[in-house]
Structure formats: C-alpha cells, structure tokens
Amino acid sequence: MSVRGGAPPGVGLGLRWEFLEELLELPASTLPFVEISPENYLRRGGYYPAALERVRERWPVVTHGLTMSVGGTDPFDDAYFRALRAQLERLGATFHSDHLCWSATPENSLHDLLPLPFTDEAVRHVGRRVREASDRLGLPVALENVSYYAPRGPPAMSELEFLLAVLDESDAPLLLDVNHLHVNSLNHGFDPLAFLARVPLERVVEVHVAGHHVWEDGLVVDTHGAAAPDPVHALLAWVVERAGPLPVVLERDQEIPPLPALLDEVRALGETYDRALARWRARG
Amino acid sequence: MADLREAQARLREAILGPPGELEGQRLGVYRRLVRATLRGVVRDVLPRTAAALGERLEVELDRFCRERGPKTHYLRDVALELVEHLAPSWRVDASLPPHLADLARLEALELRVAVAGDERPDARAELRLDAPAVFQEALGQASFEHAVHEGADPPDARPVWLLVYRDDAHALRALELTRAAAEILERLRAGTTLGAAIEQGARAAGVPVDDALLAGAARLLADLADRGALLGAPAPDCQ
Ligand SMILES: [Fe+2]
Numbered sequence: 001m002s003v004r005g006g007a008p009p010g011v012g013l014g015l016r017w018e019f020l021e022e023l024l025e026l027p028a029s030t031l032p033f034v035e036i037s038p039e040n041y042l043r044r045g046g047y048y049p050a051a052l053e054r055v056r057e058r059w060p061v062v063t064h065g066l067t068m069s070v071g072g073t074d075p076f077d078d079a080y081f082r083a084l085r086a087q088l089e090r091l092g093a094t095f096h097s098d099h100l101c102w103s104a105t106p107e108n109s110l111h112d113l114l115p116l117p118f119t120d121e122a123v124r125h126v127g128r129r130v131r132e133a134s135d136r137l138g139l140p141v142a143l144e145n146v147s148y149y150a151p152r153g154p155p156a157m158s159e160l161e162f163l164l165a166v167l168d169e170s171d172a173p174l175l176l177d178v179n180h181l182h183v184n185s186l187n188h189g190f191d192p193l194a195f196l197a198r199v200p201l202e203r204v205v206e207v208h209v210a211g212h213h214v215w216e217d218g219l220v221v222d223t224h225g226a227a228a229p230d231p232v233h234a235l236l237a238w239v240v241e242r243a244g245p246l247p248v249v250l251e252r253d254q255e256i257p258p259l260p261a262l263l264d265e266v267r268a269l270g271e272t273y274d275r276a277l278a279r280w281r282a283r284g
Numbered sequence: 285m286a287d288l289r290e291a292q293a294r295l296r297e298a299i300l301g302p303p304g305e306l307e308g309q310r311l312g313v314y315r316r317l318v319r320a321t322l323r324g325v326v327r328d329v330l331p332r333t334a335a336a337l338g339e340r341l342e343v344e345l346d347r348f349c350r351e352r353g354p355k356t357h358y359l360r361d362v363a364l365e366l367v368e369h370l371a372p373s374w375r376v377d378a379s380l381p382p383h384l385a386d387l388a389r390l391e392a393l394e395l396r397v398a399v400a401g402d403e404r405p406d407a408r409a410e411l412r413l414d415a416p417a418v419f420q421e422a423l424g425q426a427s428f429e430h431a432v433h434e435g436a437d438p439p440d441a442r443p444v445w446l447l448v449y450r451d452d453a454h455a456l457r458a459l460e461l462t463r464a465a466a467e468i469l470e471r472l473r474a475g476t477t478l479g480a481a482i483e484q485g486a487r488a489a490g491v492p493v494d495d496a497l498l499a500g501a502a503r504l505l506a507d508l509a510d511r512g513a514l515l516g517a518p519a520p521d522c523q
Contacts (some may be wrong), residue, residue, distance in 0.1 A: 039358055045402035045422060047454035067357045073289040080357050105296045108353040111362070112318045114295060117288070125285055150310035219313065 007062040007094075007206065008032040009245035011270045014252065019259040020051055024058070030263065033060040035249045039067055039098075042083045056091070062206070062247060063088060064097050064175070065085040067109060070129050070143065071102035081136045088139060095205060096277045097142035097175040098133075100126065100166060115148040118162035127169030134172075142205050143167070144175035147183040147222035149211075159184060160195050165201060174199070177208035178235035179228060179251075186220045192235055192280070201243040209236055209269060210251040225254030227265050240276035241283070248273060286422055307425035319345055322354065322362060329363035332432075333388040336381050344370055360366035360395065367392040383430035383439050390432045390446070394456055396480040397424050399447045411505060415517040417472045422450035422462060423513055425461075433458045449513040457511070464489035464497060465504050 010032035015023070017040075023030070034055060037183055041049050049054055055061065065084070068076075101113040108133065116122045126143075133141045157165070167174060178192075185192040209227030228236075228250070240246060250266055299315050321344055335343055344366075352369050354362040361458045367388045375385035400422035400474045407418035423449045430439040433446055445466035461469065468485030474477060482501055486493045508514035 040360075043401075044399035046398050046400065046450055048399075049402070050454060066359075071288075072293060073285055077357060102292055104357075108296055108300065108355055109290050109357055110296065110299060110318055111297075111321050111354060112314060114292070114314060117291060119287075121285065121288055125288055149313040151369055185336065215313075219310070221313065221317075 007247035008060055009247055011248045011250060011266050011273055012059075012062070013250050013262065013266055015055065016252065017048070018256045019056070020078060022259045024051070024054055028058045031059055031266065033062055033247060035062045035064050035251075037066050038063050038084055038087045038156060039065060042080075042087055054105045061091050061093075062143075062249070063091060063093050066098070067103055067111070068098040068133060068141075069102050069104040069109075070098055070100065070133065070141075071113060071114075071122065071126050072104050072129075073102075073125070074104065074106040076129075076132065076136065081133075082231075085137050088137060091268065093139060095136055095140040095142055095173060097144055097173075098148050100143045101146045101148075101165070115146070115150065116162075118157045118159060120156065120165075123162065123169050126166050130166075130170035130172045140173055142173040142175045143170065143186040144177050144208065145180050145184075146177070147180040147187075148220065149187065149221075155214060159188070160190075160198055164198065164200075164212045168199065173205040175206045175208065176204045178211070178239065179208065179210040179224075179232050180222055182214050182229075182232050182235060183220045183222045192231075193238060196235065196238055201239065204239065204243055204246060207236060207239060207246050208251055209233075209246045210253075218273070223254050224251045228269065233269065236269065237272050237276040240273055241279045244280050245277060248281065296353075300353045302346075303358065319349070319381050321359070322349070322366075325359050325362050326366065328361055330367070330388060330391040333367075333384065333391055336384050336387055340380065360399065363395060364392050378414040381431055381438060382441070386428040386430045386432045386439075389426060390428065393424050393426050393446075395449055397422050397450055398454075398456060400424075400450065404515065406519040407517060408512070408519040409512075411478060411509075411517050412483075414477050416475045416477050417505075418515045418518055419473055419508075420449065420513055420515060423473075424448050425466060427466060433460070447508075448512075449511070453513055461504075462489075462500075465500070468501060470503075 002257060012031050012033040012035060015034045015036045036052065041052050099113050101116060103110050103112060103114055129145065130141055142167065181192050209232050210224040210229045211228050213221050213223045213225055215221050236248065248269065250269060252262060295311065299318050300309065303315065327342065337344060348366050348369055354365060356362060356365060371385040371388045374380050374388065391430065403421050405418050411417055427447065428444045430441050431444050432439045445461040445463055447461055447469065449457055451457050464486055464488050467488040469480050471481035476484065483493060486497055491497060505514060
C-alpha cells in the first residue's frame, strides 16, 4: 500500500504547545509541514483547536497518533475512532500513523509505548488490528517502529523479522524512526545498517528523527529530550540516499529548547537530507 | 491472543503496582517512564497543586497508579482522574496543606472549562421568569473552603463560590459569586426556570426574595450576558 505524496518531502517539525504561538509568527517558508498528535486536539474546544486552524492556514499538517494501542488486546475504542476519523477528514489527511506497540488494557490506558513480544501470535494480531484501524479511519495507518527495553519472552524472532512479518501481514506503510532504530541497536547490540538494508524502503512513507538520553545504568532511553546525534543523522542520510524524497519529522518532547535553536536543528537535518538527496539523484 | 492478553495484563499490574516485581529488571524502565509521563501531565495541567504537593507528589502518583491508574485516552484528562480519585482524601489528611484539595479542584475545573466544546447552543429568546436559561458550553462553577483563586500562598480560609468560563479570546475568567448567586446559577444551569431558580436558590442560601436580591440577580445575569457566558433563553422552537 503506497501513500507516498501524503506529506511534502523535507524536514518538518512535530508541533508542541511550548512554541506554538512563536511558530505562528514565522513565515510559511520556515517549514515544509508540521506534524501533530490528534489526541491533543480531539474532543476539546477553545484555544488549541483554534490555534490548529491557524497552523493549517500556513502549513500542511501530518497526523501521528499516540494512543491507538495497535497491539492491544481489548476492542478498539469506538468514540476515539469516530473523533479521530472526523479530525483526519477535516485535515484532509492521506494517511495516519501510530506505533507498533500496545498502550492500553481493558482497565487502563498507560500512555506509554509498551513492547510486543516478537511472536507469530503478535504478528497475526497486529495485522488484524491494523486492517481494522484502516477500515475504521478510511485511510492507511502507517506503523512506526518503537524503541523497546526488554525482550518479551523467549525471542522467537528478531525485531527486524518481527517488523518485516508485521508489514507483510498488515500491508501497512512504515513510519521509520531512525532514532528508535539507533537506540535499539545500542541497547540490544545489532548493526542498524544491516537492519536498514533489509527494510523495504518503498514502504517508508515518513521518517522520524530525535535524540535520547543515557540512564545511569547505561541503558539508552528514547526520551526525545536531546538533539539528534550524528549517528541518527547518518541513518537518516542512508535512508534518503536510497529511498529518495521523504517527509522527515524532528520530534522533541522533553527539555524543549527555544524555538530558534530547534529550527537550527531542523536546518542542520535539512542539510543532511539535502546532501543525501543529491546522492540519491546522482545514483539515477 | 490469550498469551498476549495475559502478558499485557501482567505488565500493566507491574507498571502500576509497587516496585517489587520489576526492581532491577529491564521492564522496570516502563514503570519509570509511565510515572515520568504522569508526573509531567500533573505539573503541566495542575501546576499549583504539584507545587503544593512538593515531594509528596511521588507518593500520591504511586497511590493513584496502585488504586486506579489512568483510564482515559487523553493524557490531559489523567489530571482530572487523579484529582477525582485523590482530592477527597487530601481534604482530610492533616499532613497535607489544608487548601490542597481546593486547589486541585479549582485547577481541574479550569481544565474542564479550558477544553470544553466550542458549541454555542441556540438561544435566540430574551430571558424570562418562566423559561430556563442557556449558557455557553465552556463554563463551570464550584464552591471552595479557601480563596484558592486569589493566588495568595497560603490562600485565605473562607467559603468561596466561583464561576469559571472561557471568554472569546479563549482566556479563562473566574467570577466570585455570593452564596445566593451561586445557588441560583446552579439551578438555572441545571434547567430550572429563572423564576423557580431564584426562589429555590434564595431558600437554599437562607436569604429572602426581596428587591435587593432581584436587583442583584438581574445585574449578575446582565453581566454574564455581556461577557458572552449567558446566551439567553432557548429559541422558541426548542421549548
Ligand atoms: Fe517517532
């Protein structure tokens, strides 16, 4: 399932309330597009939905969800899907994305990206759920690879094998988060380029970049709380050089710097992106 | 899917429960990450409550996780769930500031009003004694034992009745009401006709329905209409 063309190519920014007003002061040429989490705007009135309308007047908006719980085992929440579908229709979205993880049980919504076991059962389950989610939304739902900190149960397959099997089973487009890939490669000791070499790049509809922290016990934790480091730039370049023009989103969720510093990082990523794209063009 | 369901139920319990089970394990990361997210939303949405709790915030977050845990899809609304679950016990806990529960309830009320829908119900008719009144959606009221809306730290201990609404520029406004005004508005908002709301509200507040009360009610309603909070009476075809 291809949804290329859903967002303009180039390096955009995940919209956060901390800099929303400041961003709205800037010309449209500042960014090719912005990404929002619909959960922050659903089922509410007042300032934020009004501000989102102002954002839309200036930039294309791409949506990236947080709480679908694609890998969860309780039935999908009807009210959430209805509200989400209406929001995506209003925004004219051509696809929506969420994470390859679970985040809720029938009792609780845990607001975290919790790990799925790399098993055939999970592959089949996620495949069914993604197809159901796409039907409910009337749009393709792209899956994002997540960082995980503990293998769940005996490893029946690797993360890569799991991801490939899920893509096969679900027919979902891939939102490739190269920071998550980098974090996982450090924590679980594998070569991220060998991983990327087996990812079907034609399925990639968007790329995420971010930074992370190293905790006191040496664990690398995907906090989105620092600038994207060089290895993340390198993974972005590797992908763009081989996949061509793609929408890329800088995500920053913690220790958010002043907007000018964040836009400097967008520019630096833009340079990495442009150089990689030139190499893609040279490859013909 | 049974294995998947069971594994998820176990991890949920370990994340929300006491640290024991996950201590020293990699899965303990998730326990820490979930708490960091909850702590973040409390600090964002309930900043004064978080400041008043200080280090006690961690204990209260743990208790919330253990006893109930977040249920809503919408992270901001976890703050409402937390206040609903914890504030009743804060009110009677002598080891906490006496105004803490009021502060949390005010911040929760402010959040509810800030995110309420933009819908403006149809209210084309003039107010009349024999009709109910229609208010904008983004409006709420509550009573408190401390003047937590005044910003003093610690706030004065005195009974306070507040109406909070959202203005046209999406800013929150708080109006302090008299007890009688609060009782009348509460009934009017619940759909009682204006005349009955005045009568019942005055009785509940223990004040007579005299000229002063009627003039005060008229001034309040005119003020609320000016502010765009009170829209009028239901359109004739809705009655
Ligand atoms: Fe991401």
